[in-house]
Amino acid sequence: MKQKRDNYAEIIFDAISENEAFARIIVAGFIMPLDPTIDQLNELKTIVSEAVTNCIIHGYENRGGKIKLTLESYHNEVTITVVDYGKGIEDLNRAKELFYTSKPEEERSGMGLTIMEIFSDEFHIHSKMGEGTIIKIKKNLDYTKEKYA
Amino acid sequence: MPLSVHLFIKADTLFVRLSGELDHHTSFQLRERINSLMDKYEIRNMIFNFKNLSFMDSSGIGVILGRYNQVKRNKGILIVCELNSMIEKIIKVSGLYKILVITKDEEQASNYLGVA
Numbered sequence: 001m002k003q004k005r006d007n008y009a010e011i012i013f014d015a016i017s018e019n020e021a022f023a024r025i026i027v028a029g030f031i032m033p034l035d036p037t038i039d040q041l042n043e044l045k046t047i048v049s050e051a052v053t054n055c056i057i058h059g060y061e062n063r064g065g066k067i068k069l070t071l072e073s074y075h076n077e078v079t080i081t082v083v084d085y086g087k088g089i090e091d092l093n094r095a096k097e098l099f100y101t102s103k104p105e106e107e108r109s110g111m112g113l114t115i116m117e118i119f120s121d122e123f124h125i126h127s128k129m130g131e132g133t134i135i136k137i138k139k140n141l142d143y144t145k146e147k148y149a
Numbered sequence: 150m151p152l153s154v155h156l157f158i159k160a161d162t163l164f165v166r167l168s169g170e171l172d173h174h175t176s177f178q179l180r181e182r183i184n185s186l187m188d189k190y191e192i193r194n195m196i197f198n199f200k201n202l203s204f205m206d207s208s209g210i211g212v213i214l215g216r217y218n219q220v221k222r223n224k225g226i227l228i229v230c231e232l233n234s235m236i237e238k239i240i241k242v243s244g245l246y247k248i249l250v251i252t253k254d255e256e257q258a259s260n261y262l263g264v265a
Contacts (some may be wrong), residue, residue, distance in 0.1 A: 001194075003216040017172075017173050017174035018158075018174060020172045020173055020174050021151075021170060021172065022175065024170075024204070039234070039235065040236040042204070045204065046204075046206050046235075046239070049172055049173075049204075049206040050206055050207055053172065053206070053207075053208060056173070057173065106211075107176075107180070107211040107212060107215040108207075108208075108211050109207045109208075109210040109211040109214055109215065109243060110207075111207040111210060111242065111243055112206075112207050114242070115206070115207055115239070115242060118242060
């Protein structure tokens with residue numbers, strides 16, 4: 001089989017909810033040449049959707065701002081980074097707890113970070129109050145290494 | 150792809166047929182449309198049909214949980230059906246599996262509620 005070429009893309013877009021679908025389409029397009037399984041494709045779309053939604057609702061508290069999405073592929077591994085320059089997360093351990101949400105009145109399920117962690121092979125989050133949040137995930141698309149059978 | 154919402158009522162059960170993508174952006178429209186019917190009619194149960202839903206993330210889980218709480222207040226039942234493998238995975242992760250009734254299709258759901 002032909003060696004897949006490494007690839008890199010970055011895009012900056014407004015933190016508005018219309019761009020959640022846009023971000024999913026970008027990710028789907030980027031990983032297509034890597035022949036992902038349908039599950040892998042859906043998991044990466046879900047991860048990005050969760051990350052971008054968090055930037056909009058929590059990072060910028062629906063007041064808008066910029067989101068930077070970076071995509072990298074190296075052999076069969078995809079790295080996705082989602083950055084916002086918003087308010088940051090005060091208590092990261094609490095934010096990571098399953099079902100914890102800082103906005104229960106908005107019917108948030110409190111599952112975003114958990115889903116990102118479950119659907120990725122590596123999950124990192126860095127946040128600084130007043131400066132923003134960086135989420136970085138890695139996923140290997142080699143189907144023989146699938147976590148889910 | 151946007152979300153398209155088809156709603157109809159049979160007896161005291163609201164049928165919610167979704168197609169397209171359910172995320173944070175499209176969840177507002179779904180919540181508002183269901184809530185406006187809840188205000189006008191006596192609705193006890195809900196059946197969500199995900200047959201043509203191609204995407205759902207945790208925002209969708211939030212909407213379903215919110216409707217579950219509404220239905221529960223009236224001692225009703227919330228059923229979800231026609232789950233594809235991805236939506237099933239999200240519902241499992243969320244623990245919704247433990248509190249919702251899940252059926253294969255609308256017919257099974259209607260039989261369960263006795264509104265066939």
